[in-house]
Every structure is written in C-alpha cells, then in structure tokens.
Amino acid sequence: MIGHDTLRLILPPGHPLNRPQLNAADLQGLPVIWRESGSGTREVAEGVLRQAGVTVRPVLELAGTEAIKEAVISGLGAAFVSELSVRRERAAGQLASPALTLPGLNRDLTALTPDVPSRTAHALLDELLALSHREQTLGKQTDPEQAGG
Numbered sequence: 001m002i003g004h005d006t007l008r009l010i011l012p013p014g015h016p017l018n019r020p021q022l023n024a025a026d027l028q029g030l031p032v033i034w035r036e037s038g039s040g041t042r043e044v045a046e047g048v049l050r051q052a053g054v055t056v057r058p059v060l061e062l063a064g065t066e067a068i069k070e071a072v073i074s075g076l077g078a079a080f081v082s083e084l085s086v087r088r089e090r091a092a093g094q095l096a097s098p099a100l101t102l103p104g105l106n107r108d109l110t111a112l113t114p115d116v117p118s119r120t121a122h123a124l125l126d127e128l129l130a131l132s133h134r135e136q137t138l139g140k141q142t143d144p145e146q147a148g149g
Contacts, residue, residue, distance in 0.1 A: 005106070006083040007044055007106075008097045010078065010086055013093060024101070028056075030077075032059065036061060065081050065082065069086065073094055
C-alpha cells in the first residue's frame with residue numbers, strides 16, 4: 001500500500017445539490033458521468049451506491065478523469081472521482097464536492113510491481129511512497145474538512 005484515497009462526488013458549482021452534506025436519498029436518479037467499464041473508481045462507486053439502494057441515471061461514459069472533470073464543469077452531470085485528482089479544481093471553485101454520508105468511499109492505493117522489480121522500479125516506488133506521505137501530511141494540514149471547517 002502506498003497511500004489512501006477517497007472517492008468524491010463532484011458537481012458543477014451551480015448544481016442544486018451543491019450544499020455541505022448529502023445523504024443517499026439525495027443521489028436517487030442523479031445524472032452521472034462514469035469512468036469506463038472495469039475502472040476501479042467506477043467499481044467502488046457503483047458498489048457503494050448499490051449497497052445504499054441508490055439508482056443513478058448514467059448519462060455518459062468517459063475514459064479518463066480529466067475528461068470527466070471537464071464534462072462535470074460543463075454541466076453534463078455529476079461524477080465520482082478520486083479526491084486526489086480534484087484538489088486543485090475544488091480549491092479554485094471550479095467543482096463542488098459535498099460531503100456524503102455513504103460508507104465505503106475510502107480505498108487503499110497500492111503499487112503493482114513485477115515479482116522481481118528492477119532497481120529503477122524500486123527507486124520509483126520509493127519516490128511514490130515519499131510523495132504519498134508528503135501529500136497526506138499536506139492534505140491534513142490544508143483540507144478544510146480535515147481541519148473541521
């Protein structure tokens with residue numbers, strides 16, 4: 001494991017659901033932009049919604065977080081993405097991300113390596129672990145939700 005991540009619901013700032021806290025019932029019938037089939041992000045989000053008994057309305061399927069963020073900013077729907085991938089847009093006010101009372105949106109990040117990784121792979125993994133640690137430390141210091149704000 002190289003770190004932790006949380007899936008966030010993202011919305012355009014003017015969306016009617018852009019409020020501080022949402023529950024499962026708020027998401028019923030929500031137009032959602034999904035990652036491509038087989039995406040880990042999609043599998044986790046679909047599983048959490050299924051567990052909560054929520055049915056959303058798929059409107060688009062895109063292969064990549066950047067495309068999804070642009071589609072949400074353009075008002076085409078809501079989406080579930082990695083919290084790590086939307087920090088800049090949330091801070092800039094380009095995307096809204098209300099807190100959800102849905103368990104299961106947290107996940108561990110892992111690095112997959114060959115059975116006998118090369119020295120280069122070891123060095124890269126060491127850098128990823130150090131970066132993950134710095135990101136987590138910085139996130140806890142600057143994230144208003146972590147700070148109780």
